[in-house]
Amino acid sequence: MLEFFQQAVNGLSLGAIYALIALGYTMVYGIILLINFAHGDIMMVGAYVGFFSISLLGSNILVAMIFAMVTCAVLGVLIEKIAYKPLRNSTRIAALITAIGVSLFLEYITIFLLGATQRVFPASAFPAKYYNLMGIVISNKDIFIIVSAVLLMIVLHYIIKRTRTGKAMRAVSLDREAAVLMGISVDRTISVTFAIGSSLAAAAGVLVGVYYNTINPLMGIIPGLKAFVAAVLGGIGIIPGAMVGGFVMGILETMVSGYGSSLYRDAAAFGILILILLVKPTGLFGKNNGEKV
């Protein structure tokens, strides 16, 4: 039983990271119906920005995170303007192929510029401490990851529920034409969505650096895909769904590694994806709406 709770706690911090990434997927999908395949790679860029601001500028982890978030917000907006906006009226498949292109581009331009080698996230940024809570070991890293992820989610929730911009985002995703009739600028709203989604991914990137201690240019692929699965699990386009989906994925993953074989951990994620797509493609929290003829 103790073992089970230990695994759950381990899964919680991983799940928090997935949830942060999944939020970006779900927000972008909600507003332009695009699976932003490059989202995981934006997370990777965030991790690198965080890495360099700690190792070169000597900033502390919070400053590094903010730095990464700002950089990636700009990057996300640029990607949308350059690669996705021209395709807004094309098929969704064309947009998806472009997104795959952007993903490959980010991965390999990073390899080209910085090399493919793994880098060790500076341990000085985060000296590890462990606490024992009734037999369950929890590290200060876990606490940091969970707390910062939850804080960011609260901020996001506030933005979306309370602010004018957040409401405009929801309006555009619900009915773009009606939103235009309210005087909402769709272009601007889409940009804001990319900025927020990408900055959350950047924060997740720094947290991944803390969690695994290492970063590399291809580090975004697998967490990106798993976060995507989390978004689908919760019902893509649905924000609370992404949060729940993220935590479920994280906990499931540690359970599979803990009780089964870690070799199957990635396959399990895809298995869940396919199961969800086949059984309830709208996700746990999604509603059904068929194609109109």
Added chain:
Amino acid sequence: MSLLEIKGLNKSFGGLSALLEFDFRLAKNELIGLIGPNGAGKTTVFNLITGVYKPDKGKIIFAGEDITGLPAYKICRKGVARTFQNIRLFNNLSVLDNVRIALHKAVSYGLLAAVFRMPSYFAGERLIEQEALRYLEIFDLADKKNEIASNLPYGEQRRLEVARALATRPTLLILDEPAAGMNPYETQELMQLIRWIRDDFNISILLIEHDMSLVMGVCERIYVLDYGQVIAEGGPEEIRNNKRVIEAYLGEEVG
């Protein structure tokens, strides 16, 4: 005996009832119109008959067979063909290919004959092409057979869609707003064409139309739908003077 008989058909979308206890009969060789204000549920009826949607409740009997809930391709194979309100051609394909695809259900050679180019393939392809050209000629589109469908002018796209539907050799043809976007002159032509198709192909036709002159001029019997229910049924003259119909269309007389 009626060719198509619908009993107590119901369909709702997200709790909103689009069609309520819809009853309908159509005899062999009849030409029937289905009219009603926007959102009355007319296209829903078509989508249910042709299997694009599945009904929540009710029965659709076609030629004595229950076709309720069958997939669309099976319903087509039983002899129901249709056109769409917003024209759904195979846009990037040639005019000829559009009609040839409709003839696929009667293809006379097998998959392996196609892949290994056996004699039956060539014979079958010739047959399909001749047949397709025949339909194109009827609709005066034969000289455009190599044109890409989306490049045709609007009126010809409408005609091609009808040609394609007829090529599936239906016993019932369903036309969803065939006159939409046509000028009065083209509408006149269309009226004659519809009558002619019915007589020449010896089939039944059911049409939704907003252009009342077309419906009144060509249909023998008309069903009027409002809020998903039939509010009137009868010949054109009857319908024109029916109080409920006038209300549904012009609104209640005020004062």
Added chain:
Amino acid sequence: MLEVKDIDVYYGAIHALKKLSITIEKGKIVTLIGANGAGKTTTLKTISGLIRPRSGSITFKNVDITRTAPEKIVAMGISQVPEGRRVFSAMTVLENLEMGAYLRRDKKEVEMDMEKVFTRFPRLKERRKQLAGTLSGGEQQMLAIGRALMAQPELLLMDEPSMGLAPLLVKEIFEIIQDINSQGTTILLVEQNAHMALSIADNAYVMETGEIVLQGTAKELMNSEEVKRAYLGG
């Protein structure tokens, strides 16, 4: 106030509006009637800037708005109650109304206008925390009207406000339209329900396949055989 002059609109191969002209004077209710597919909704969408005409011009208060972005047009004082209501279903009644006032910065006045909407539609006030998607058809229509009013329009475009509503509700909606107009908002009303529309309008246009086939005062058209023909065929 609004001058639509010779506009041509195409959807791909379809010539949807053909040299269409409409004039609306300040303070009036003008109605645009005609059968389905005649191009009424297209006309409204073109005025709101959602569709660009290929030729012709639209001027509002003597400013050319033919190529103006939709959000600027809203800011200039034209708002629309779209066909089928189009409320933001997963947002609350209150949020929907806030969206109507999206471009406004005068918080106090917005509050006041909100109160006005609630006085006009008490049922919306009761349900202000409810999601718009859970409202009945009539309530959604009221919300759509209230939302459009929150933009403080000088010209209100209404697309089939009676669609899909029970006769009693239709009557109520039309009374509301008259009331809005009497408080100074000019209205362009697109309707299928010709009798109702003509009964409250000052001037009217009848459309058929993208063209204006008839125009005049509402009284003239009310008794016209032509109007009946346009709807039920000759």
Added chain:
Amino acid sequence: MLELAALTAFFMLVQYMITVGILNQYYQINLTSMCINIILAVSLNLINGFTGQLSLGHAGFMAVGAYSSVVMTQMLGQPFIIGILAACLSAALAGFVIGVPTLRLRGDYLAIATLGFGEIIRVVLQNIDYIGGPAGIVGISKLTTWTWLFAGTVVSTLVIVNLINSSYGRAIISIREDEIASEVMGINTTRYKVLAFVVGALFAGFAGALYAHYFYIIKPETFSFLKSFDVLVMVVLGGLGSTTGAVIAAVFITVLTAALQTFPAVRMILYALILIIVMIYRPQGLMGNREFSLKIFG
């Protein structure tokens, strides 16, 4: 007839150049990659281009084919032809098993599901000790000859071209054009989607067998989704729905890959740019859906 003569002459010429050693090892490797890439691109194009169903799992089927052929030839001591048949059949079966449930999904969901299945295939291969687990199988005898490559490429291309230019092919294309209209025209769209998927998978398996018996070693890592993306680049560049385009793009990408062998990152950056730029500026690809005619039995 002329085309047949030209193809035969080409075959003889290359065979001669190999025999006398004009084409050295380096060129032969690239020639092999070229043929395999053509088979992969043409078969993926059947699914992505003609049927309009975006599949990102092609490498998975290639893996199934590669492994089953190697099991046949290396572990069970069967002749190469049996290995190839096993590759085709097992990949086609995998295509069927995966296609039936997933092809109900639309557009981007299908893409992700196929990507997931491709990865599951890879992970499963990694976990089977009998076939070497993550390390794969080493020391596969080199049975893929120029004759096999040439015949394989020609047969794959011809079968797909012939399929497309038949009533069955038109049924398949109509799904891409408008699935609902197609269904209403009496076409069992599910059946034809699965057919295209199975045929596409079959040839991917074939390509896998040829690959395994030329390059000496196979491991699950080789068949990750990056390999699927490679093929996708070819199909997109050549034009979704043009077999000629797929062939030309496969040749071009192979040459490009060889030229950039020492700069792998640059190669991938170019791939990425190809995907983005083609989709934005020329979504129909180099060839659109046009074809050069290739009539051999016609």
